[in-house]
Amino acid sequence: MERKTQVHAEDGKQEIFITREFDLPLDVLFKAYMEPEIVEQWMGTKVLKLENHPHGSYQFETTDPKGNKHRFNGTIHEFVPEVKITRTFEMENSGFPVQLEFLEFASISEGKSQLRMQMVFKSVADRDRMLQLPFAQGISMAHDRLQEAVQKLHNQ
């Protein structure tokens, strides 16, 4: 199966590279980063603030299955339409240090474009912890499902 999204995280480094090819023209791809209503849809998050210009900031909010709210925010350092976005990213009240993100947009052909995202972390340990989050959440969800199943058995 073709892997459209690739992630490179070299051992012992404090960065992650994510690359993705889109079947979309460059201007259409970039629009998905500009319009708050569109960001909300594909990021699966509420957009509280999105100021796409240097010194602007953004804040997102997600609600987990248990109803807990999690907020994310950052500051925009560079915003060059169809070329690049440089910004910080922070998970509020998570204990994770701020990370730096470089997003580079490029056209491949008339109908195809590419996004290259570089995330830089405070330390190798912080990067590895961030990479583990979906893994830990995945097993935590498996745990919740397990608990539900056990609960159902008890109730029968």
Add this chain to the structure above:
Amino acid sequence: MELRRDVFQAIADPTRRAIIALVAANAMTPGAIAGNFDSSRQTISKHIQILTECELLRQDQQGREIYYHFNPSKLKTIADFIEPFRELWDDRFNKLEAIMKNQRKF
């Protein structure tokens, strides 16, 4: 390759996955871990031993207590941890692509 096989065996068991999920959130003593399960303390202790042997858990002695931490850092199989992260972004970008393709029709 030996280590890799052990890790997959270790996380194939639902109780062991549940233990990892608990410890990933907070370092815990064996007693505190066992308190989350209906199984006997001996059974849980056996699971902890397996997870420690394949280095998914790390022991940390604090005074008289032993605390267990989630420890994937020694794994040579970092790819196992990258895959859920990759899928997370793949999923987001697939949505982005689908939404933008739809938008263009209007």
